[in-house]
Amino acid sequence: MQQNSRKKRTSEGAPRSRVPGSRIQVACINCKERKLKCDAQVPACANCDKHGLTCLVEDPSTKRHQPRNYTDTLEDRVALLEGLLQQMQQGASMRAQITSEDDSRPTGFKSKEEDNAVSDLASKVGMLNLHYAAGAEPQYLGSSSTFAFSRIINSSLREGASGNPPTTFGLSEGPMDLLSPCPLPSYEAGIALSNAYFQNIHPQYPFLHEPTFRHWEMKLIGEPEATDAFSFDPISLFFVNMVYAISALLLPNSGSLPQQLYASAQIYISHVMSLDNLESIQAILCCAMYSLRSPAGPSIWKLSGLALRQCIELGYHRNSKKFSSTSDPLRLELRKRVFWCAYGIDCAAATSLGRPLGVPLQEVDAEFPTDINDVDITSAGICGIPRRSSSDPPTTMSVAIHVIRLRCLWARIHTYLYSDTTRTSPTDPSDTCTEKLRAELEDWLASAPPIPPRVGDALSIFASRDWFDNNYNYSILLLYRSQLMDSKGAADNVFMECLHAAENICHGFRRQYIGRSVNYTWGALHCLFMAGLTYLHCLWTSPAVREAVRHDNLSSTCSDCTIVLVVMAERWKGAAPYRDIFEALASRTRTMMVDKNNEWWVEPASLAPSDGLDQGDLVQWMADINDISMSDGIDRLLTGLVGDYTQ
Secondary structure, three states, X not given: OHHHHHHHHHHOOOOOOOOOOOOOXXXXXXXXXXXXXXXXXXXXXXXXXXHXXXXXXXXXXXXXXXXXXXXXXXXHHHHHXXXXXXXHHHHHHHHHHHHHHHHOOOOOOOOHHHHHHHHHHHHHHHOOOOOOOOOOOOOOOOOOOHHHHHHHHHHHHOHHHHXXXXXXXXXXXXXXXXXXXXXXXXXXXXXXXXXXXXXXXXXXXXXXXXXHHXXXXXXXXXXXXXXXXXXXXXXXXXXXXXXXXXXXXXXXXXXXXXXXXXXXXXXXXXXXXXXXXXXXXXXXXXXXXXXXXXXXXXXXXXXXHHHHHHHHHOOOOOOXXXXXXXXXXXXXXXXXXXXXXXXXXXXXXXXXXXXXXXXXXXXXXXXOOOOOOHHHEEOOEEOOOOOOOXXXXXXXXXXXXXXXXXXXXXXHHHXXXXXXXXXXXXXXXXXXXXXXXXXXXXHHHHOOOOOOXXXXXXXXXXXXXXXXHHHHHHHHHHHHHHHHXXXXXXXXXXXXXXXXXXXXXXXXXXXXXXXXXXXXXXXXXXXXXXXXXXXXXXXXXXXXXXXXXXXXXHHHHHHHHHHHHHHHHHHOHHHHHXXXXXXXXXXXXXXXXXXXXXXXXXXXXXXXXXHOOOHHHHHHHHHHHXXXXXXXXXXXXXXXXXXXXXX
């Protein structure tokens, strides 16, 4: 009806507007060039529609080619954005009011009205009728329902936009002001951001499909001829904003741009999460990537668990040939990618924090992703030939698949050595499982794919030889740490292996992180601190290690670890207690080694007050580390090193 009224006004002789896309009978560019009669239909004339062409008209003043209904589209977008802005302002006002009211209440207090409202909502939602069949009773939707899942997700994901500190497995600089969304950057700036993402993040976490993303990107920020002005797709808007936000965290001097782009993406998160499909899991993983790089954001532990749970709910952990509900080759491949990315992040979090795995590995029979380039996978089928041999050149998936193999190895180490409560002792001579796991680790390192050539500056250490070496050495510590902490003591060769692995990690971090524009992550801090503590623990515990270590090697290793921790603490206040406690313990260890060389050294029972360490500072540092998130391994190493001094 609206179109008819527009045509009527035009036919009655309304004056022609000079604004492109106005409601006038103007022949399009294609019809003019082909000298065809144009019926001026909106959004495309019959000729353009028939041949699948973009119907463009020429602006008489600027000579730009723009869609026929350009003005109408702009008006619709402005109206939508004004509505979203009004909603955000109302939400901010409500949050400010709630905060003001909460400040005047006792901690944990809820008004009777709030309790009634929550209970009423829960009871109504919990008895939603899913089938609406005659005579059918409504079904109960409990905490495992999609509704509950989506509500938790939305409340968690919005933390990153407001700068709220993460609850665990992350670093926080403290609360920040609520940042406003921002428009998408220019075409050149956007391409630079997306290139940074696909060169530095995507090779390790390939849960997106680059050609699909490039299509979304061109629709939103491409040249006018390529921009799709007829659609306003929340999915493409969410993912483009999120990828740009993650990339901005990688780049130096980006200011508040990452937080603003993240806030822009959250405008569309509710729509994406309501789909409860592949895209909703990809959205969670995007937020996980943001939190991995940001000093503030949702908990990685939460996000990886939520992504993994939704993967299981959709059956992504099972063999796609047996349990898949789609025959689309692209979606089949992406379901494998999102599951293994979610599993890998969850495994790393569980290993670092000493928590159970989100899903036992024996429950999983999903295939690994196909080792093939993104451009060779489409919804129509697989175009290229997958990589099948180590002699074949690497693809965009080769390194990621190698990482998945390492995470599976970590999962087996975690399950056997740290989760099996039936085992009597980690130093049992008859224990051959540790030897098998070590052989798997050696095979993993030996079969590492070639490092693909990098385009542009390296903004992360991933897909470098140092990354493989650091993860190999960290796996050594993970494999033997339980023996180091066993009351019966480990063999001298185990102490020496762990000492050399810790030493290599400290030197590797110094090479990769000092003097380069590489951002730090909580995982990097945990790995380095664990290596430093293990190095000191081996020196204090094993006489054979003390006899073998030279003072210059001790000084070099402790200095490298301290320097990187100092630089990290300059960027993240949360890293300061890690730096302080390591400096104090390293200083005491140097003194011990000097006294040993001068034949003054005796077995210490603890760090005494005469060592120059302040007991209050030491206790506070350990409390601060525990607040940030301290794994069981770090806790036990610290307790062993500090001894009775903290009591």
